[in-house]
Amino acid sequence: DGGITQSPKYLFRKEGQNVTLSCEQNLNHDAMYWYRQDPGQGLRLIYYSQIVNDFQKGDIAEGYSVSREKKESFPLTVTSAQKNPTAFYLCATTYSATNEKLFFGSGTQLSVL
């Protein structure tokens, strides 16, 4: 099936620990995005990548890191520098960065132990 796969669905982080959220797509889309969703709030952009080996910071990049070594994959690492990581994280893709609609994964809920 074509689509976007995010894993795990639920993730728990201990204080001081880095954790990595996976996002894989087989839609052959060029652009990939990470959004953070807090309860009762809209989505905020963390990082985005328009092509392989290139990525840009979004509005709330502090405490996060990404890589884009393959077109299909755009993992997000939540570092220990992110002091309030509890949130729902959504990965999205689009064919190209031209104001087209985004396709979203089913998300990862990250909680702090």
Add this chain to the structure above:
Amino acid sequence: AQKVTQAQTEISVVEKEDVTLDCVYETRDTTYYLFWYKQPPSGELVFLIRRNSFDEQNEISGRYSWNFQKSTSSFNFTITASQVVDSAVYFCALSERNAGNMLTFGGGTRLMVKP
């Protein structure tokens, strides 16, 4: 700076009622795009519609309709004869011409349709 406001945080209706979700936006760009997404309990956002700033025609898709008014900077969404399956969080979003796919989202409206 661009901004999207969805003043209704939560709406509750009874099945078969019509309901309108409000969206007001701010932008300095003359070319921009407006979107609506649906987020069911499963969590994945589902695209509903995209409208560019030069197309003010209202659109209807089945029970869904959208009213775009540049004069009031609004892009409202109406569900006619609501159904329980319409229960979800609905997001309005805006992207400007030069911002690629950098969407600015509103805070979302949680719609609960009761049987």
